[in-house]
Amino acid sequence: MPATQTRAEPSLEEPRNAEPAGGKPISAADLLTWYDRHRRALPWRARPGEAADPYRVWLSEIMLQQTTVMAVKPYFERFLTRFPTVEALAAAPSEEVMNAWAGLGYYSRARNLHACAKAVVAEHGGRFPDTEDGLRALPGIGAYTAGAIAAIAFDRVAAAVDGNVERVMTRLHAIAEPMPKAKAAVREATLALVPPDRPGDFAQALMDLGATICTPKRPACALCPWMSLCAARRAGEAELYPVKAPKKTRETRRGAAFVVERADGAILLRTRAPEGLLGGMAEPPGSAWSVDWVPSQAILDAPLDARWKRLDGVVRHVFTHFTLEASVLHARVAAGTAAPDGMRFTPREAISQEPLPSVMKKILAHALGEALFAPTPAGAGRGRASKEPGDGEAPAPVRKRRGRAA
């Protein structure tokens, strides 16, 4: 039995919605006062007093799904430049949208983003619906995002419950029920606090509080406008919320990637199936990835006959639910070589136009060198592959890079 990290359980049995002994009720006003002083300036945010732009709010909310502010910023700016309006986005070819999204992850968001833009233009005259229900009906917009856009862009009374808000509210009320079962209670508690005069500011204030004060670890309770009202804080247990179910262990899958370099410099690529992992994105051809795949079987999946050379090490990449260790094989082929069915040779200068996800950039960089890619917003191509001993049937744990003699 591995020494699993047993998470301490909150000891508090205080009933939910209990108000502090002093009797002062939890009030949005305290939070809004704090927000007016400490709000973050973010590229997609209207300045105080200015009206929010629904297109910007929507675009940012989609990008921010499970994605950090730092990662989103450069993508957001670039999207606005390339697609200044929802009409421009709707009219763009999907490859261009996927290319602009490449590196940001969760690529179904990009597909849904494009579909949503088309729907807004075709069915709503280019205007986003201004109600939660109307927004919720659009692709890629779920409960959280509908609430967030309704509140932030249209000042509708709505609960925008994201991970930040879950953390703040479970602490505030010491909701010990584990997520996601506690979602209904969190939503109810949040909605009860929304001030009718400033729903948008309230939504953003809650998120700012969660992001800067009520953080997952070591929350800065001393700076919190709700400190004296927070049930978890009173018990000294803020950090124990929200309670979550234990996570599953992440398996390692292995497979081969084939980097074919034609004499003119072109690289062999293909497009992945539209749905599923990295759906619709570009990649060098490769084998399926599986837990029991071993390097010695790599050649079986080669896309064409060539003098394959297996490169040292593996490219290691962590996805949400598994880790990939890709063995990379490299071959040079003659100038006239034609691409196999369903594949294409992309000229070296056009590589940057391809919608290559980060893992595929890592694989290409492993075979071709880091200099292949111009700097991208996310700094893709940064990671160096780990090194691993050769074709062991039961590969030893991957070792971090061994120094290469210069």
Place this chain on the structure above:
DNA sequence: CACGCGTGGGT
């Protein structure tokens, strides 16, 4: 409802 779905920074 549980699962599939990326990536990079923080600790």
Place this chain on the structure above:
DNA sequence: TACCCAAGCGT
């Protein structure tokens, strides 16, 4: 290094 986690959604 090995986790954790971030403004979730669709099925």
